[in-house]
Amino acid sequence: MQSYTTCKHPNIKKRGIISNPSAMLSAMHTRLFPKLKARYTVLIYMVGSDLETNYEMASGDIREMMEIGSSWGIHIVLETGGAKKWGLDFIPSDRKCRWLVQRGHLQLLQETGNANMDMAETLGDFITWGIQQYPAENYVLILWGHGLGPIDGFGGDEHHGNHKMKLVTLQNALQRAYQVTQTTFRIIGFDACNMAGLEIVYALRHYAEYLVASVDYTNHNGWDYKTIIESLRQMPALTAPKLGEIIVNSYRLHSREHGELQDLQQGVIRLDKAERIVHAVEAWSQVLLERIASEDSFDLMRNDRTRCEDYAEETDMVDLADLSGHFGRSFGCMQETHTIQEAIEDAVIYHMKTPEHPKAKGISIYFPKQDQERFIEKSMIYQHHDFSVSYKKLIDLYSLIMIKKDYNGIYHHMK
Template identity: 35%
Template sequence: MKKKLYFIIGIFFIIILPGCTQTNTKSQNQTWTILVYMNGSNLEMTSAAATNDLREMLYSGSNDNVNVIVQTGGSLYWHNYYVDEDRSQRWYVGRFKMDELYNGELKNMAQADTLSDFLIWGINNYKADHYAVILWNHGGGAIAGFGLDETTNGDTLILSEMKNAFDKTKKDTGITFDLVAFDACLMSNIETAYVLSPYSKYMAASEGLISEMGYAYDVFLNDAKNNTDKDGQFMGKSLIDSYIYEADRKGSVASS
C-alpha cells in the first residue's frame, strides 16, 4: 500500500486505497460535494470545537463548483444559535450563511444507518463529479472505531458498522468516494484502510492524537474551490496542510 507521510505531532497519512482505481481529471470545471458528518459530542459541549469549525467553513462556504453539506448531532449542547441539540439537522454551508436543509428526529450519530442515510441523501441531492466525506469527532482506532455520540451515553461507530454504512451507500448510489478523511485521532490504521478500500480512492487520517482544533476549514475550502480539477489525493493533502496552517495560526501543534 503506497502512502505519503506528513509529520505534525500526530502523524497524518494519505493512503491510496487499493480497491479503487486512480484517475486523472483534466477538465477545469469539475464539481465537488463535500459531506461533513459532524458528531459534536463533548468536543462541542466543553470547548465549542464543532462551532469553531463551522465558523471556519462559513468564512469560505460553497460556490457553484463546491457544495459543502453538514449533518450535525451527537452533542448535549451546541455553542451557537442555529444547531439544535435535540434534533438531527443538515445544512448547506454558504459564505457567512447556513441554510437548514433537514430538521428531523434526533438520531444516534454512532449508527450505520444514520451515516448511510446522510451520505445517500447528500449524493442524491447534490450531484457532482467528485465526492468527499469528512468524519468529524473523536477517533478510537481499530478497536473503538469512530465518533462518540454524547446523547447515547457514548455509543461509537465501530468498523463493522462503518463498513455497513459505506457498503449501503455504494449499493444505493454506485458512487466511489474520491476521499474519506477523518478529523479525529487514531484512525490511520490498516484496519480502517481495509474497511474503506472498496468505497474510496483515498483516505486521510492521523495515526496519533491530534489537537481538537482540527483542520482549518476556511483554508481547505478556499484551496478546494481553486482546484476543482484535482483528485482526492490533492484534497487530502490540502486538508493535512490546513492542519499545519491551523497549528501555526494558533501557535501550537500539541496533542493531548
C-alpha cells in the first residue's frame, strides 16, 4: 500500500531504520485488524473546489489532520476531489482518492475515478464504504467545501461545472448510505458557510443526532482539525455534545489566531428537535397566510425583513427567531412566535457568536431579500424541499408578489 509524505512532516524510510514507529504500528493495526470496532470513525468528504485551487485551504486543513492522525480506536478517513489543483502535490487533481490520515502522512486506500462529488451517488458511496471498512461505536461525517444554504447547497466540484449539491441531493445521499448500512452519525458537521438553516436541520434529522454548522460565513482557516482529533484521542469517553462544543470553541480560537475576530458563529443543534421547530413554523405560517390579504401586508413584511439579523446576501438566509419576532408583532401571531423561539432554544444546545450578532440564536431560514433576479428560480427549488407546506407556500407567494411589485409596478392579489 502506497503512502505519501509532506515536507512539513517527513517520514523518511531508510534500510533498517523506522523513522515514524507510531505511524507504522497504527498502519499495521489497520491491516491486521480492519474489522475491529474503533471508538470513533470520522469520515471527511472534502470537495476541494476553487477554495483549494486558488487558496490551498483544503491542503492547509489536511496538514492539520496529519499533525495527529489516526490512532488505535480513532480512524480519520478522508476523500479528496473536486479541485483542479492541490497544494499538496501528491494528491492528484484528475481523480478522487480515499486516504487514512496518519501522523505525518496520508495512507492511500483507494482511487475512485473522477465522478462528480456534487452527486448523491458519490457521497453515498463514500459513506457506505467508510462505515463498512472502518466499523466504530461512533461515526462523525464532516462535509468540507462551499456552503450556500438550503437552496444552492454544498460542495462545488470544479471538474463538473461547480454546480453544488442541492439539499434534496444531500438527503438522497444519506438515505442511500443508510439503506445499506443501517447506521447513523453522532454528528454531521459542515466545515462550510451558511449550513445551519432549519431546512437543513430538518433534512438531516433521520441521519444524525447533532448538526455542527454556522448560520454565517466560515472563515478561511476553517475548523481546527488538530484540536478535534487530539481531543478524540485524549478523551476516550468523549460524547457527541462535548465533541460538538470542542469543534465550536476550537474554531473560535483558531480563527482568532489567524486574525479573524468578527462574524464568528458556530453551533451545535439537536436534530431530534427538528420536527418540533418545523411544526411550530407550520402553525405560524398558516396564520401569516391568513393575514396577508393586501399589498400593504407584503410591504410590511418586506420592511420587517430588512430589520432582521441576516447572513450572506447571496443566500438570503435570516435568523429564524428574529424573523418570527418581527412578523409576530406585525401580524398578531406572537403565541406562534413564542412557540418557535422556545423550540429553537431547546434545539440549539451550544452557540458561539461574536458581539456584532446580538440577535442571533443559531438557526436560520430562507426568506427572500437581496437576490431579486433569482426569487422565482429559488422559490421553485424551495418547493422541492421536505419542509413545512405552509411556509413553502408563503415563500412562493411572497416571491411572486415582490417580483411583480418591483418589476411591473403593479400588485396582483394571488390566492
